[in-house]
Structures are given as structure tokens and as C-alpha cells.
Amino acid sequence: EDQVTQSPEALRLQEGESSSLNCSYTVSGLRGLFWYRQDPGKGPEFLFTLYSAGEEKEKERLKATLTKKESFLHITAPKPEDSATYLCAVQTRSQGNLIFGKGTKLSVKP
Amino acid sequence: NAGVTQTPKFQVLKTGQSMTLQCAQDMNHNSMYWYRQDPGMGLRLIYYSASEGTTDKGEVPNGYNVSRLNKREFSLRLESAAPSQTSVYFCASGREGLREQFFGPGTRLTVL
Numbered sequence: 001e002d003q004v005t006q007s008p009e010a011l012r013l014q015e016g017e018s019s020s021l022n023c024s025y026t027v028s029g030l031r032g033l034f035w036y037r038q039d040p041g042k043g044p045e046f047l048f049t050l051y052s053a054g055e056e057k058e059k060e061r062l063k064a065t066l067t068k069k070e071s072f073l074h075i076t077a078p079k080p081e082d083s084a085t086y087l088c089a090v091q092t093r094s095q096g097n098l099i100f101g102k103g104t105k106l107s108v109k110p
Numbered sequence: 111n112a113g114v115t116q117t118p119k120f121q122v123l124k125t126g127q128s129m130t131l132q133c134a135q136d137m138n139h140n141s142m143y144w145y146r147q148d149p150g151m152g153l154r155l156i157y158y159s160a161s162e163g164t165t166d167k168g169e170v171p172n173g174y175n176v177s178r179l180n181k182r183e184f185s186l187r188l189e190s191a192a193p194s195q196t197s198v199y200f201c202a203s204g205r206e207g208l209r210e211q212f213f214g215p216g217t218r219l220t221v222l
Contacts (some may be wrong), residue, residue: 089153100154
């Protein structure tokens with residue numbers, strides 16, 4: 001069975017304290033991995049797509065990386081406005097729809 | 111561009127009532143999706159439409175019906191609402207193939 005697991009469930013950081021969020025997956029053939037940001041009361045906002053192991057994408061303080069078993073979302077020197085829930089999703093070769101993890105809730109304190 | 115829009119934003123129903131959630135996109139996407147999001151469960155796919163004129167079941171389709179009215183619009187209908195359908199519903203759209211999906215702002219539904 002295809003599965004996506006995100007860890008930790010929640011992460012509290014001080015402003016400027018860099019860290020990483022993990023998304024591990026067990027799927028029968030990965031077509032793509034997606035990262036989203038979700039603010040309270042809003043819909044998920046697309047951040048990155050990664051297609052193959054070794055690939056990296058960056059946007060401001062965020063950097064996403066991909067291996068054959070997991071993806072990391074690295075947050076460098078976070079600010080309070082980076083506080084949100086970050087969702088990971090995979091698309092498999094056997095089905096075209098996205099399978100979502102349960103998310104990591106990030107809180108950044110000033 | 112408005113992107114993906116959903117109506118209503120909030121709704122309270124009594125058990126057994128029916129309602130339709132509306133979704134529209136202006137990005138000329140072929141594919142549209144309906145998800146529900148519950149605490150501790152993540153986003154789960156209810157139904158999707160790969161292109162105008164086609165619809166398919168997702169992970170949790172029971173108790174729902176959908177209509178792909180045209181390329182822009184995709185509605186979700188609850189014929190007889192149940193408390194288990196209390197959730198936040200998101201519509202999304204995307205191009206076919208290996209493409210990201212873009213989400214609407216959601217509808218928060220409570221069934222009493």
C-alpha cells in the first residue's frame with residue numbers, strides 16, 4: 001500500500017533557528033513529490049515539485065530535496081511568517097492522483 | 111485571475127438535508143478534484159474529473175455525488191447529509207499528467 005509519512009507532527013522554532021521537516025514515502029513507483037504550505041483557514045498553497053532523487057528546489061528560506069525514500073524541507077533562518085502547516089504529497093506511476101501526508105505544523109516564535 | 115473559487119465558505123446542515131458545494135476555476139485546467147480534510151486524517155480525495163465529461167471515485171466517495179458542469183465548474187453534492195460528513199472541503203484543479211494541483215479556499219461544513 002502506498003504511504004506518505006511526515007515528521008515531526010509539530011515543530012516549534014525560534015526565529016532564526018534553522019531546521020528540517022521530513023516526508024518519507026513507500027510507493028510503487030514515484031512520479032513526483034509535491035510540497036504545499038497551508039495557513040489556518042485557507043487552502044493549500046503549492047510550493048515545489050520534485051521528480052527524481054538528487055533534485056533540489058529553493059524558494060526564499062525554503063529548500064526541498066529528494067532521495068529515493070524521503071524528501072526534506074529545509075528552513076533556513078525562519079521568520080514568524082513561515083509559521084504554517086507544511087504538507088507533502090506524492091503521485092505514483094500506478095495512479096495519477098495525489099496521496100497526502102498528514103502535515104507538519106511549524107510555529108516560529110519571535 | 112481568481113484561480114479556484116468555492117462557495118459557500120461556511121455551511122451548517124441538519125442530518126438528512128441536502129446541499130451542493132460549488133467550485134470554479136479560471137486557469138483553463140482539464141482536471142478538477144474534491145477533497146475533504148479532517149483533523150489527524152490529512153487530505154483525502156472524494157471524486158475527481160480528469161477532463162470535461164468524465165468523473166471518477168477517489169478514496170472516500172460514499173455519500174457524495176459530483177457533476178462536471180463544463181471545463182470551469184465542478185460541483186459536489188451531499189444528498190442526505192450525515193454528521194460524519196462534517197469536514198472542510200477543498201476543490202482543486204490542475205493540468206493533466208504529472209502536474210501540481212491548485213486549491214480553493216475551502217468550505218467548512220458542519221452537519222448537526
